[in-house]
Amino acid sequence: MNHTVHAVRRLATVEARLFLRDPLTAFFSLVFPVLLLVVLGCIPALRRTSPDLHGMSTIQLYAPILAVFTLLLLGLNGLPSLLAAYRERGVLRRMSASPVRPGLLFGALVPMYVGIASVSVLLVVLGGLALGVPLPRQPLGFLLAFVLAAAAMMSVGLLIAAFVPSAKAGNAVGALAFFPMMFFSGIWLPREMSPALLDRIGxxxxxxxxxxxxxxxxxxxxxxxxxxxxxxxYAVLAGGAAAKLFRWE
Structure with missing residues (x-):
């Protein structure tokens, strides 16, 4: 048991270092959401509350959207392309013949990505607080929602990774899922401003x-x-399907 925990910790440390060595990915995962919130917050009209937005400001609408952004980016773009690249290069096959089984890679990658997303959400919450957006007033509900959202996004990402043949295909399929998901999350048009039918679909x-x-x-x-x-x-169904369909070679 201790050996397994140690192996997962070592894998997570290595993957975190590799992640941080890619400045573009690190920027869009950690800095971009809070930077966009701050840019929007510099527009006075977007900080004013409106009866049409149920007494909220536009900034208040965008805070949860940007909190979800990193989960989508890591789950639908990062995870599929990375695992597909490891499969394509034979990394997973070599791991299967070593004491460090490929399954441990999931135990390292998924918590690491969730940890990165947690830091991003914390930055968004603090950035919003500086702009007059109150802290989440139902913290337990917020935590539960974030955990389930992370589980759902990572499970969908693992399902994509289960069948894409290459890293390029992982990027392409991830993007095909990412942009519609962003649309329904409201990043282009907040859900409070979109037609009721789109909200129900979303x-x-x-x-x-x-x-x-x-x-x-x-x-x-x-x-x-x-x-x-x-x-x-989504977490249960996509995660279960990914576990059954995932190919190590």
Whole structure:
């Protein structure tokens, strides 16, 4: 047991170093969400509350959206392309013949990516606080929503990684999933401003459900059961399918 924990810790440390050596990925995962929030917050009109937005400001709407951004980026772009590249180069095959089994790589990568996303969310929360966005008023609901959102995004990413044949294909398929997910999360048009039909469709996407659950808890309400169940369903179904379909070679 101790050997397994040590191996996972070593793998996570190596992967974290490799991640930080890619400045572009590190920038978009950690810095870009809070930077975009600050840029938007420099526009006075976006900091003013409006009855049309249920008494919130545009900045308050974008805070949970940007909190989900890193989960989408890492889950749908980072994880599939990285695992596909390892499979393509034979890394997973060589690991399967060593005491460090390929499955331990999941135990290192997924928590590492969730940790990076957690730092990004913390920066968004602190950046929003500096711009007048209150702290999440339902912290337990916020934590639950974030954990389920992370599980859903990483599970979808693992499912993509299970069948893409190469790193390039992983990037392409990840992008095909990433941009619609961003649309339904509201980054181009916040959900409060979009047509009701799009909102209802978005409620049953992992990104839309994640933003809704985080928004609810940010405003002091426990996340709606539909959003939480949607995220849990994606985590269980996509994660289970990924476990069955994943190819090590």
């Amino acid at each position: 409620d049953f996407t992992p990104s839309g459900a994640a933003v809704q659950a985080l928004q609810d808890s940010w405003n002091g309400h426990f996340p709606h059961a539909v959003a939480l169940l949607t995220l849990a369903a």
